[in-house]
Amino acid sequence: GGSGSTGASGGKTPYIAIVSKGFSQQFWQAVKSGAESEAKKEGARITFEGPPTESDVEKQITMLTNALAKRPDAIGFAALDSRAAAPLMQQAKSANIPVIAFDSGVDSTVPVTTAATDNKAAAAEDAKHLSQLVGGKGVVGMVIHDQTSQTGTQRRDGFIDWMKTNAPGITLLPPQYSSSDLNKAADITKSIIAANQDLAGIYGSNEASAEGVAKGIQESGKKGVKAVGFDSGKAQIDAIKSGTLAGAITQNPIAIGQQVVVAAMKAIKGVQQPKFINTGYYWYDSTNINDPKIQAVLYQ
Amino acid sequence: MTMTPLLQVQGVTKSFPGVKALSNVHLDLRPGEVLALAGENGAGKSTLMKLLSGIYTADEGEFYLNGEKLEVASPKHAQELGIAIIHQDFNLIPDLTVAQNIFVGREPRWAHTFLNERALNVKAQELIERLQLPLDPKQNVGALTVAKQQMVEIAKALSYEAEVLIMDEPTAALNDAEVATLHELIRRFIRPNTGVIYISHRMNELKVISDRVTVIRDGQYVDTLDVQTTSMKEVIALMVGRSITSDATPVGVRDDREVLLSVSGLNTKDRLKDVSFDLRKGEILGFAGLMGAGRTEVARAIVGADGIESGTITLRGKQISIRNPAEAAKHRIGYLSEDRKRYGLLLEQDVGANIVLSAVSELYAAWGFLKSKSMRATAARYVKTLRIKTPSINQMTKNLSGGNQQKVVIAKWLVKDCDILIFDEPTRGIDVGAKEEIYVLLNELAAQGKSIIMISSELPEVLRMSHRVVVMTEGRVAGILTADEATQESVMHYATLRDDERPGDPAERDSFETEQASPTDVNSDQTAGKR
């Protein structure tokens, strides 16, 4: 790998290449905007890229390879499959390019630090709230955004595990997957409602799924189904305000983006930093949605 | 003559990559006449006509219509100028009906947008009836036989009310009876202000229908002759640059040959009823009949291209069942289809690939690898023997003239070493000179002990080649004649026998009288002397 020396700090604007798990989804756009605003502040140049779907491991690896070829001063990386990226991590290390992992851990000692949310715990939080909302019993459906990706499986398993251990009265339906397609999520929700007239609650595991759940409930005209979601977004916030969605978990993607850049700049300057930065998550519903602290983490 | 020609062509040159198709050709069509255009395969006839109808543009030269300079920009423009053409290669739209094809681009409409299908069908029906063609306006053209497709082309061209009508081998797929019908149509079309350019390789037909004949050779003008005062022999000599001497009777006729293939009681769902005949070793067995008599069906049924309902096929005394043409090939039976474009050629592949196609895995491969050198040598040899006019064996088959394409199909079956060859209209579109050479080849094959079934709509051809003639009508075998028995009259008699009709039944015979008479007429020039 002849990716020369970093040679960055010599007056040139530092360049940070960020390879995320996605690109066009709102969540990743919020991360991107956070990173961009921070970069502006710090006087750094960034690029932000991500594969079209969260299953496209190969595409991400290629993007990371290309990012390395540009000899950046630091790399921000949210691995879809951390083991697949291991050789590239080594390559970055040997080229003296510091790596900041974000959103999920990278199975490697290379990253200087990891800025991530515990998706499983966040999903468990959602499960806890939904269980309370339905009174600990009844049929609960799940619309999960992806079947194989880490965020998909963790948000599914975190939810299921919590329900299984803490809410014996709740019957979980098999999860259905929306491929992050809002339209499809709405159709799936309607099918779930049609097949389960006694449906008590339903969970959507990302923005598109949660919004689709809200749409589906609304279109089916079914009353009394409690729904909880994940992430934020305008339609989702509106649904929470109107009561179609009881509430949702949001992470703080803007802050994640900012932290990636902050950590990268520190790493470029050789400043020591903690191995793990918890980016946190928040439950929000109609009661606290106008709370400035919550408002700060919502993105539209 | 001093009158302005209806259409005049001057100094026209046209080249294709590697081929000079026309060089400095001139021609004039007088009002009220049928001008025949004669020349060997690849002489440039179709190319000239395509220039006239706006498909190609000339490299050099001028055209005049009624004395005015003519620049044909597109086929549509040609139509507007009053030039209609029947192409040698059909230009029909298979998924549309007969009526839709005839009036495509000129559909009766409401508000310029909505189709009046009823009016369209009525119009087509009227036209078809006026022309007396056996067509159903609502039938899909893709389902029609070549002959019927040809008729659709004829109907379409005649429907334009053009001044100049160009017909490029309109009769290649037609039977004598239909040829006569077409000639009648042409005669009715001709008025003092109209003219027809007529291309055909059936020389006797030129004599019947045309007033003058222009001969071109190798893309160059040779001469224009008055048909009344010229014998076809002279025309042929001008065309091919030598005179053709032909022995006009079958050779090697013997009745002691052993039976090789025996078909008995063959029935298909659609057409064939109880078809039985024997094919002997070294025999040329002719199949005659009117269009739709079922000859093609018999061939397709034998090689397994179509399913059969009942009946047995016995090869060398052993009953066999053939489910597809590949199995037929294993039994060394080959079938040359009458529809070269649809069933015969790989138009987008080169000449070489087409010629060796059926023999590739058998003769030109070792361990799955092609023997390119020997394939090319064979292809080159057949290009030479059959005098296929092509710049090289790498030429795309699509770019060959119609007759040369047909020669490629023939070559394909000559390469493959079959015991039984079924040739369906093998000489369709092939010029007189080359026909003779193909006849020679067929006779040689028969002499080598190969058996040949020759289906042909050209009765003279059947008569001069066949050791025996199977005459079919309406899916049945009406009669099997020996070479001695087979004459124009006897064949036509059997060919028009109806179901349950006893030969000589006067009431029924009546309606076919004209039909029998005209083909005899048409062919009198060539055949009268022979028989």
Added chain:
Amino acid sequence: MTASGVVTEKPISRDLASTIRGRLQQFLAFGGLIVIFVFFSLASPDFLTFSNVTSMLFSTVVIGTLAIGTTFVIITAGIDLSIGTGMSLCAVMAGVFIVHWHIPLPIGVPLAILFGGVIGLINGFNVAILKIPPFIATLAMMLAAQGLALVISHSAPIYFDTVPAYAAISTGNLIPGVKFPNAVIVLAAVAIIAAIILNKTVLGRYTYSIGSNAEATALSGINVRKWQIIIYAFAGLFIGLASVLISARLGSAQPALGQGYELQAIAAVVIGGTSLFGGKGSILGTVIGALIISLLNNGLQIMSVPQEWQNVVLGAVILAAVYTDNIRRRKAAM
């Protein structure tokens, strides 16, 4: 005159018979759909409810609309890969027109639909004039539209909540009292109009003839290039319409939604009996094809088949449906 012996006997009775047979064939193609429908109705009591059937029809709307437009293109022996992302781009443009520029709906919606027409027009131009193979021309458009949708929307959905009437286009109920979404009625109307255009107008006729034999069509004096452009542009209108229907349903223009829809729409067309080699096809078939796909999706979900198995079953059923349809046709053709 001569040669009367060759005239086909009894053309009229044959005609009648073949017409009846044709009708029966379509009825039987419909039959495949009905078999699946009956199966699900028996298998799950939740399937055959008014609201579920309505929602199944509702979920057919977008694919159905796209598929109807594409049917025209496919009958010309073309293909349109740009319908999915083109739809996203149109939806974004609808958002720009209606939300950002405050153009009133009666003008904004037609504008969005026309924008679809422009996408089609460009495809048509590339195919007919630049002679780019349709697959590549529309693939390029697919990529470009995908990018442009993100660029124009700044990669964020555009919400129509300032224009509440917009949502009614899809989700409103024209028939008062009955909860039957407008979008389904729009689809039905569009299907009928498309069928009329395909079968009864010059445009439809040339669609078939170009697909059947473009060369012969050109030699018959028809301006094939012009008509190709018209047909692609016309099909583009359906992209625009689909974009309006989906964004009205979702209340937002989702710039990233749409990829993959092209394959589903083309599948609906092909399952409906339209040949990718052109010349053959029908709107009824396409609608049936689209219904089969959404019926299967809905039914398998209703039956709570695990999702990983749903695709396996979907594949097998599509194969079986088309295979039986083939056999039936071969039988009918005998």
Added chain:
Amino acid sequence: MTASGVVTEKPISRDLASTIRGRLQQFLAFGGLIVIFVFFSLASPDFLTFSNVTSMLFSTVVIGTLAIGTTFVIITAGIDLSIGTGMSLCAVMAGVFIVHWHIPLPIGVPLAILFGGVIGLINGFNVAILKIPPFIATLAMMLAAQGLALVISHSAPIYFDTVPAYAAISTGNLIPGVKFPNAVIVLAAVAIIAAIILNKTVLGRYTYSIGSNAEATALSGINVRKWQIIIYAFAGLFIGLASVLISARLGSAQPALGQGYELQAIAAVVIGGTSLFGGKGSILGTVIGALIISLLNNGLQIMSVPQEWQNVVLGAVILAAVYTDNIRRRKAAM
């Protein structure tokens, strides 16, 4: 026999000329690729480095392998939509064979490749014997494979880290000292073998014949059904090979990876000049097509073009490349 006037004079010299012209044409098609290459080399200093060119070639490997196999199918006028998810299924099977069942690599890898052949065989059977249109037959397989990959893997990647030698198939360096990944060498070898098979064997010859005119080929006594099945099965081997290459690269079998690859592979084939209507095409063209796609992706990323614009540019460049290629060909045909 007389009249040799018709036989072409000097067929040999003319033959040679047309051969040279043909070579030149291919060289020029290559030209499009070179133009893009030179452009990127000038535009970005990071582009023309050994490691970047290597990694660009590396990223061509999977699409390239799939595209080469599909070229055969497309030349027969077929299509294969199952290559993407079929690859996932094969990769999962490789994982099952090698990781779960501990079959040694020299047997396990060929088994995985053969499994691809089985997928192709089934496609071929459905197309040739059941007469399902290729689009539908392979669409059904695409869905089924997608589902089965998830079912068999329990929707989780299978990691090959217990078999470190596996990764070397893709990422190892056969040429010692030079960091040139094996996968690229495999792609080159496979391309050469495929080209030989397409041009020099009976299989290749029949591939072209069937695609040119299947009916005429059948009537020439060739068992078209049998050969169709063979061709699909043969093409399937490339699915298997691609699955090995990708899973070795990633160190894991990703069951959800692969959808969308079919479109990219088909695009590479078509950009390379193979006609979707069959009868025409070449392996060299396909390789060039695949290179153009990955070159563009790589170059645009290296130049740090914003991602939303990348697809717009990609679409435009593909259009331009094919258009200029068209003009060139028309000129050459004059």
